[in-house]
Amino acid sequence: MVNQKYLDKAEVLIEALPYIQRFNRKIIVVKYGGSAMTDEKLTRSVIQDVVLLKLVGFKPIIVHGGGKEISRWSEKLGIKPQFIDGIRVTDESTMEVAEMILNKVNKKLVAQIESLGVKAVGISGKDGQLLKTQRKYSNGKDIGYVGEVKSVCPKILQNLLEDDFLPVVCPIGMDDEYHSYNVNADDAACALAKAMSAEKLAFLTDMEGVYKDPKNPKSLISELHVREIDNLISNGNVGGGMIPKLLDCQDAIRHHVSRVHILDGRIPHCLLLEIFTNKGIGTAILGDEEKRFYEDK
């Protein structure tokens, strides 16, 4: 007689089969935000998920942030972090700190992936001219070395995927004069998802998803239409780092990334829960034509 526990395990694996088939050889861009990186155990569970996706035949690409860590180190060095609409004002010293910290985060993630037996390569947007940037202005105001992605040269990522590496990208770009620019990691993930014709773009952050009212935890929006995003932002219901995230969700959906999600990186195995179960978690962004499946809570 076979132990029921093992049968249950087999059942779980079989349930995953249609999802594995659907995403087989498909590109999934996982934006791993610094806000969801603060706990070592949770970071490990995120990395385990991505490694599993890779081993069952998906093509994940990690684009990471590290905003909290950049702020922590800036303060240690006597630099006061300053943000406008979720974007860091980046003077020369801040740029230096950002590049240093993001590279450190990048190599740490690479080591964690490698420790689980998958070949990973950490690169920045400067490598192979992956992210060509130009200076980004905030309502006409100069905010320093903040980069807006002007073009993407996806060749390096295509080559890495072809050779079965798991690419880990840090959001630093370069302009035509080879100067470094600090790119918001959400913007970098969106630009790469579009350029790589990704099937899915998942933003892992430190909230359950998007709230209609950030002060009301019962106001989670399970499904959000792209056309509702502008209103949500202009009404002041969305602030800080959620602004670039939602604008990037809108941009990605309108440029044919089929599935865009904002997920709670604090939930262990949130990526597996989202991909391998019918019941959605977090906030799913729907295209203009799509119908809702879930009721807002």
Ligand SMILES: Nc1ncnc2c1ncn2[C@@H]1O[C@H](COP(=O)(O)OP(=O)(O)O)[C@@H](O)[C@H]1O
């Ligand atoms: N309406 C909203 N719903 C959810 N989060 C919001 C909302 N408005 C503002 N936020 C803020 O956005 C933050 C997520 O963005 P950010 O700090 O940049 O995270 P990440 O490092 O994951 O990119 C949340 O911690 C939250 O404080």
Ligand SMILES: CC(=O)N[C@@H](CCC(=O)OP(=O)(O)O)C(=O)O
């Ligand atoms: C220009 C800009 O805002 N760059 C971001 C880059 C890191 C980032 O986006 O990190 P999270 O994803 O953790 O927020 C910053 O300096 O914080």
